[in-house]
Amino acid sequence: MKKYIKIIVICLLVPFVWIGCKKDYPIDEDGLLITDRSECYVSNFELLGSDFQTVRSKSAVIDTTAQTINVEVFFGTDLKNLYPQFSLVTDAKLDPKITGKVDFSDLSNPKIYTVISGNRKVKKPYTVNITVQK
């Protein structure tokens, strides 16, 4: 009888040991998975007004070498209440985070957003240059 109990206990313990030895996936301070990817760029950029309609007069020009996003907005766009939307390469994240409306009205000091790669080792600041259509 004792022998059986011993075997059962051992059988139960083995999975614990097995789970304990498995390597955890690393996560960053936001609880996001840190991966092996080192790609770091913006693939698409959109700018929405307070009515959630686009304010771009044409497609945004993203220069991944110069790390700039040039976007022309319609005449009369309310630059103080805009919602930017970034599409990033897989696993990358953006800093600062976009939590709501962003004030882009200071055209002489363009906003800078930093893209952080999937492995969290490459950081590239992108400058968002806005021009207003005449």
Next chain:
Amino acid sequence: MQNKYFINIFFLLAVLLLLNACKEEEYAIPTTKDALQNDVIKRTLGPNLVGLNIEFAYAMAIPKTRGKLISAQVEASIEGAAGTYLENRSFYTNGSGQDVGVKIGEPSVTEGKITKVNFSTDTTASTLRYFYVVPEAARGQTVTFNFTANSSNGETVSYSMGPYTISKMDMKLDLTVRDGNASYISIEDMAVYNAADAAAKAGKIDLVYLHRTSPTSFAHALVSPAADKQYLPGITLPAGVNNSTKVSKTYGLRDQQLARLQYAIFIDDLDFQKLNIADAPNFAINMRAESGVWVETADGKYRAYIFVNSVNNTNKSAVISIKRYAL
């Protein structure tokens, strides 16, 4: 010994339960309640606005053996405005989906809070519509309704509905604004003025409607008089028209009462109370049909929602509807 009895009793009870559970209940046609009965549904949806109807359907019936319907009445806690009535026709829907009315008595008589219809035809079942026109006295208050039916055998039944809150806001539909003519909008008056009238009511003018073809993104615009001159090209404002009204653009917020479209979206008092457009600009250009603007007047007295029902590029005009809330 005792334990054994308990076990036996328990076993018997369990078997009984089992038997009961397995018995299939057979459907039986419900028997009619042998009395005068009634029921009410509210037919209107959305906020209850002053000047608009609240519509109910009041159904009443009595078994033929007991008698017939004699009268129906509705008592509102606040006297309805002129036009409040209880339908004197009972409607049914025919094969082609049309509502057909069958006259059951003379038109209703309203005395104070009570609206009454006397049946003149031999009727045992009827559904009457009740239209309550919300009076000015009810603004911001709650209203309750008491529906009562009487039958020839002396029976009386009643049904209470409510309380319903009457909104504080006002509504104005289908104001036509035209570039260079009726282009001065007053939220306080909920009206549109031309330049001459605007000069006389300078302090009340909150927005200017204009249409420009260049730049192409200008099109239809609602601009406050104090906005930057580049948003008022070619406009000479009447003397004293200088309010800086906050406007925040929206798109697709098709309030059912303003748009009268199929979307069940309703803007109510609460939306105006919670509205925060402190950082909004004082102009909105490139307005399209089915777009709108939230507005807060310069003196902070009113908040409003202006919905653009339609635009006309050739005539340089638009049709707008307004909901307004006094703070």
